[in-house]
Amino acid sequence: MNDSNQTEKRKSDHIEICSTKDVTARYNFWDDISLVHLATPEIDYEEIDTQLRLFGCQLSAPIVISGMTGGTESGKKINASLAKAASDLQVGMGVGSQRAAIEKTSLSGSYEVLRDFDIPLKLANIGAPQLVMAGSYKHACEMVGDAMDMIEADLIAVHLNYLQEAVQPEGEKRAKGLLSMIRDLAIDFPVIVKETGCGMSPELIETLSRMKVKGVDVGGAGGTSFSAVEYYRSQEVGDRMRARLGRTFWDWGIPTPVSAAVASLHFPTIATGGVRNGLDVARAVVVGANTAGIANRLLAPAIEGEDSAEAELREIIEELKVAMFLTGSKNVKQLSEHDPLVSGPTRDWVEHLVT
Ligand SMILES: Cc1cc2nc3c(=O)[nH]c(=O)nc-3n(C[C@H](O)[C@H](O)[C@H](O)COP(=O)(O)O)c2cc1C
Numbered sequence: 001m002n003d004s005n006q007t008e009k010r011k012s013d014h015i016e017i018c019s020t021k022d023v024t025a026r027y028n029f030w031d032d033i034s035l036v037h038l039a040t041p042e043i044d045y046e047e048i049d050t051q052l053r054l055f056g057c058q059l060s061a062p063i064v065i066s067g068m069t070g071g072t073e074s075g076k077k078i079n080a081s082l083a084k085a086a087s088d089l090q091v092g093m094g095v096g097s098q099r100a101a102i103e104k105t106s107l108s109g110s111y112e113v114l115r116d117f118d119i120p121l122k123l124a125n126i127g128a129p130q131l132v133m134a135g136s137y138k139h140a141c142e143m144v145g146d147a148m149d150m151i152e153a154d155l156i157a158v159h160l161n162y163l164q165e166a167v168q169p170e171g172e173k174r175a176k177g178l179l180s181m182i183r184d185l186a187i188d189f190p191v192i193v194k195e196t197g198c199g200m201s202p203e204l205i206e207t208l209s210r211m212k213v214k215g216v217d218v219g220g221a222g223g224t225s226f227s228a229v230e231y232y233r234s235q236e237v238g239d240r241m242r243a244r245l246g247r248t249f250w251d252w253g254i255p256t257p258v259s260a261a262v263a264s265l266h267f268p269t270i271a272t273g274g275v276r277n278g279l280d281v282a283r284a285v286v287v288g289a290n291t292a293g294i295a296n297r298l299l300a301p302a303i304e305g306e307d308s309a310e311a312e313l314r315e316i317i318e319e320l321k322v323a324m325f326l327t328g329s330k331n332v333k334q335l336s337e338h339d340p341l342v343s344g345p346t347r348d349w350v351e352h353l354v355t
Contacts, residue, residue, distance in 0.1 A: 006170060007100045008107075010233075011071050015078070017232045018068075018224065019300050025197075028274045029222040029255035032346035033283040035338060041328040048324050049331045050317065054268055054290050055155060055190075055214060057092070057121040061317045062285050062332055064092035066217070066272045066295035067125040067157065067194075069110075071100030074303075076110035081302040083117040085310040089317065092121030092291065094157055094194075098147040099130050114151040123192070124153035128160050129172035131181050140181060144189050155214060157194040158182055163252055164196065164226035167245040169234065179207065186212040195219030197226050197273055199254030202262045202353055215268035217293055220256025223274030224296045227252060257287045257342075258349045264288030278319025282327075286338045 017023060050061040065082050069075035079095060086093040093114065101108040114122055124147040134140035144156050165171035185191050192215045193200075193208055199220035200208075208216060231246025256273035263269040264287070271284040272293025284292035294316070301308035329335035342350060 007103075008072055010170070011069060011075060011096070011100065013233050014229060015069060015074060015299070017229050018296055019303055021232055023224055023228040023232070023296070025222050025225045025251050025253075025274065027222060027251065027345065028276070029220070029257050029346045030274055030276070030280045030283050032342060032344040033257055033287060034341040034343065035282065035286060035323060035327050036341065037326055038328040041325055043325070043328060043330045045321070045325050047330060048321050050320060050324070052290065052332045054092070055121060057154060058090075059092055059120055059291065060090035061281075061320060062289075062291040063281060063313070063316065064094065064121065064123070064270050064272075064291050064293045065298055066293040067094030067096045067123060067159070068295050068299060069096040070098060071096070071107045071110055073110070076113055078299070078302045079110060080113045081306040081309040082298060083114045083119060084306040085313050086119045087117035088310055089313050090120050091313065092123065093119050094123035095125050095151060097125050097127050097159065098150060099127060101150060102143050102146050108150050111150050122151050122153045124148045124151055124156045125159060125194075126156060128158055128162075128178050129165055129174055131158065131185070132174045132176070132178050133172065137181070137184060140185065141188060144185060148189070155190045155192050157192050157217060158185070159194045159196050160219075161196045161226065163198050163249060164230060167227050167230045167242060167249060169239060169242055182208070182213065183211045186214075190214050192216055192270075195259075197221060197224055198252060199256060199259040199273070200263060201254060205259070205263050205266055209266035213267070215270070216263050217270035217272050218256060218259035218263050219293075220259045220271070220273035221251065221253030222256050223272070225250050254353070255346050255349050257283065257346055258353060260284060260289040261287045261350070262354060264290070278316045278321070279323050281316060281320045282323035282335060283340070285332060285335050286340045288336070
């Protein structure tokens, strides 16, 4: 199999595995964030306003559909379903890694489909290893420029996925020089840095905050585990060693709420990783994130079609509004001022990393 066919096969495997198997971390840290009930909200439900501005874009709710796919026929359908939902409900949306289409332009239609919709915030996507291996800064700039043009993006998300690269057979484990690459790219492009399930430490956040990056998607632990995904892929082909790695690192990473709380002290923050419903979206705002990011929860509905994707998103927004009502939060700013109870392992992480 050549590189491009291998990438397409991997993408199809990811969609298949994530939509049919349990790939989530064993512990969801959002359950450690309790909002305090207000029995007398003193607002009318109808006046609750979920809108906000992020990266200069107006969103109707603090939600970004996190990048998942593209580069395949099924990826095109999924992106189209999600794009329709994002446009109808005016939330942000990212696409999956655009490497495939940068290498083979005939695949770009599966991402370009976003251009047919009025999505208020669009995030292009490229992997950190591809940038490290670009060979020259000029080539890295060309890749980023192509990825952004492909979907007429507002920002480019540079995704960090070294856990996945470390446990998958075809993984690209070159990370040396990445920070200086991000530093330079952030001068020339509107860059956000995005983890994909392992979160960001306070040290990394501090480092990034000294660069011109526009924000982060902390992509923390507690939701989709790419170690789990790779476990299933390795099991399928009888690769015992890789399957073992996938199982061992299944729950690796820093909880999403913890990374989000730290990052939000420095820049606009998207909290992706384990967000299952509108209550989790509210929790994300309460810990300091500007928006929640949602991936896997929207995958199966998006495969079903645009109506299912939109229905799922509508229900999530309704749940968010109920959480806002019951905390007496008339708007997103008031919700962000709510003082939650933090318990369990998340509290331990906060004590260890933050205080
Ligand atoms: C099928 C699938 C494919 C993904 N592909 C990408 C990708 O190409 N680039 C990326 O930055 N993140 C990718 N992600 C990671 C998500 O954007 C998100 O960070 C992660 O799934 C955690 O969110 P969740 O718990 O809501 O699923 C993918 C996730 C899924 C489920």
